[in-house]
Amino acid sequence: MGCFGFLKAMMFLFNGIIFLAGAAILGVGIWVKVDSGSILGLLQNIDGAPSELEQVQNVGYLLIAVGAVLLILGFLGCCGAIKESRCMLLMFFVIILIVFIAEVAGAIVLLVFKPLAENLIDKFGTEVVESIKKDFGKNKDLTGLFNTTMTTLNCCGFYNYTDFAGSPFVNDLNTYPEQCCENNLPVCTENIAYLSKVPGCFPALVKLIDDNSVIIIAVALGIAALELAAMIVSMVMYCKIGSKRD
Template sequence: MVEGGMKCVKYLLFVFNLIFVIAGIGLIAAGAYVKVKLEEYHDFFGSDFMGPGILLIIVGVIIFLLAFFGCCGAIKENYCLTLTFAVFLGIVFILEIAGGIAGYVLRNEIENTVDSKLNATLSRFNSSEGIKRTWDRLQHEFKCCGVTNSTNWRENYVETPQSCCIKEPCNTNVTSDIYTEGCATKFEDWLQDQVAIIGGVGIGFAFVQIIGILFACCLARAIRKEYEVV
C-alpha cells in the first residue's frame, strides 16, 4: 500500500517537474523579450528598468535546473535528492514572491523616472545619434510626439522630428500631420503593464510551486519510511 502510494506521488512529482521545465523555458523567453525590448531604450534609461527581465531569466534558469534535479530524485527514489529539491524549491518560492512584490513597488516609481529621463534628452536630440535614434523609435512605435505633446520640441529649440509624422508626405508644422499625444504616458502605461505581468506571473507560478513542494515532501517521507522498513 505504501509502495503504491509512493509510486503515485513519484509520477505526479515527475509530471509537475515536466511542467516546471516548460514554465522555466517560458520565464526565460519572457525575461529575454522584456530585456531586449528595454535595451532598445538604453540611451534613455540605462539599466534602470532591466531588473525585472533579468530576474525572470535567472528564476527561469534556476527552475529549469531544479526541475531536472527533481526528476532525478523522483526516478531514483533518492531521499536526499528529493528533500533537497523541496528545500530549494521553497527558496525559489520566496524569491519569486519577493520579486513579484518588488515589481509592483517599481510600478509606482516608473512615472517620475520616465518623465525626468525623457525631458533630459529632448535638447540633446541633434547632438547625440543614440538619443536621436531612440526618440525616433519611441515616437514611431508608440505613435506619439514629445514628452507631454508635440510642443515640447519647439520649447527646447528643436525642430519637430519626422518620426512624429502620422503619414507621408508630412509637414511637421501642421498639427493634423503629426501625433499630438505625448510619449511619456504611453511608454509609462506599457512599462507598467510589463512589470505587472512579470509580477503576476512570478507570484502566480510561485503558488503553483507549493504543490510541487508538497509532492516532493510526501515522496521524501515515503522513501524514508521505506528505508526504515528495510
C-alpha cells in the same frame, strides 16, 4: 500504482517538460549570442523589417538566464523523483520557495506601499526622460530600444512627446519620432494637433495592465498554485523517502 508512485510519475513528467523547455530556451539564447550576425542578416533581408532588429542580440542574455533556471529546476525535480534523492528534492523545494517568496513580497510592496512604488516610478521616469533628452538619436541602443517600445505600445516618449524636446534627434532632424504622430506620419514636426493625441509609454502601459488586470491576476494565481503544488509534492516525497529509509 500507489499514491507515492503516482506522485513520482507526475513529478518526473512535469519537471521533464520544464527541463526540455529550459534546454530549448537556453539553446536558442546561446545561438542568438553566438550567431547573432547571421540571424540579423537573415531578418534584415525581410521586406519591411524594422531597423530596431539589432536589439535582438540583447534578448539572448534573457533567454540564457531563463533557460538556465528552468534547466536546473527540471533537473533537480526529475532526478530527485527518479533517484528518490532527498537532497535534490530539498534543493528543488528551496529554489521554488525563494521564487514564491519574492513574488509575494513584490505583490505586498505594490499593494501596501503603493505611494512609495509611485514615487519610485516617478523618479525612474525622471531619469528616463533625462536619458531621452540627452541620448535619443545619438545612442544607438537607447534609440532602438525606445523605438521598439513606442512601436509595440503605440505610444510616444515616457510621459508624452515633450520628453524628446531638446534631444539630439529633434535638434538634428527638426522632427519628432514618427511614432509620436497620429497615423505615424513620416515627418512629425511640433504640431500639437498631432503630437498631443499620442499617449506616453508609461500611461499606455498602465492602461494595458488595467485593461488586462483580470487575465494578469488569473495567470499570477495559476503560477502561484503550480508553485505551491510543486512545493507540496516535493515535500511529501521528501518525507516519504525519509520514512522508507528509517
